[in-house]
Amino acid sequence: MKVLTNNAIVDGATTITPTSQLSTLPASNVQDVQAAKVWRAASATTERLVIDSGTGGLTANAFGIVGHNLQSGATCTLEANAADSWGAPSFSTTLVPTKGLPGLKPLGGTHGYRWWRLTLSDPTNPAGYVQLGRLMIGNLVDMDFQGRGPTMPWTDTQARNDKSSASLGGAVYTDIGEEVSSYSFGYQYIDTTKRNLIRSTFREVGKHTPFLFTLFDPPDADVLGPDYVNLTNDIATEHHGSGLWSLGLEFRAANSAGVQ
DSSP, X not given: OEEEOOOGGGSTTOEEEESOOBTTBOGGGGGSSOTTSOEEOSXXXXXXXXXXXXXXXXXXXXXXEESOOOOTTOEEEEEEESSSOOSSOSEEEEEOOOTTSOEEEEEEEEEEESEEXXXXXXXXXXXXXXXXXXXEEEOOEEOOBTTBOSEEEEEEEEEEOOEEEEOTTSOEEEEOOOEEEEEEEEEEEEEHHHHHHHHHHHHHHTTTSOEEEEEEETTTTEEEEEXXXXXXXXXXXXXXXXXXXXXXXXXXXXXXXXXX
């Protein structure tokens, strides 16, 4: 399992300049943890966010997008450079978006630059514009222990929050809600170093700040995520002696739909 909990672009020194924006849905919204609070551009073709992280720069090994309206054929490119000059940037990578779902892309190593630029282009988007709820640029944390993820079995629950009620005559009326994903994982017999990493990582976000996670389980080729979630449980650790520990993690999908 890998998680992206820290978002370097929410630092107070960071400024974001868009190619275009609606006055009611500005580019600064991508720094907000509420992914339904979006930046909306004026068009769907080659819309950009230029990020100035200040003189200290920004170091990252991954980036993610949440609450977008991109179609599966859209392009999403992140570039970085020492200066606000984009003819031949020092770094560039492309994330292939999936319609309606968060995206997460490792950067193939750690990169540190002052200037970053995100380009979204979706010229056939029926909405006529692109929008984005949250941009995350930061450092992906590896939760695996000795080459393996959470202990099997883990649980992926697809629940619905529809609400039904019955009249006195027995007729059932239902308010249609939406599907909400939740996840439950256990780590058994991990060492103290990994226990401390997990606890410190989630101490940073608590239950209040959503984050991105993804899980790839090689033996069964099972993939979960990426999804934008909150931690929902208190992390209790069991000590088995000899420096070995067990603990559990529970996540619930955060609101990432975005405004249409």
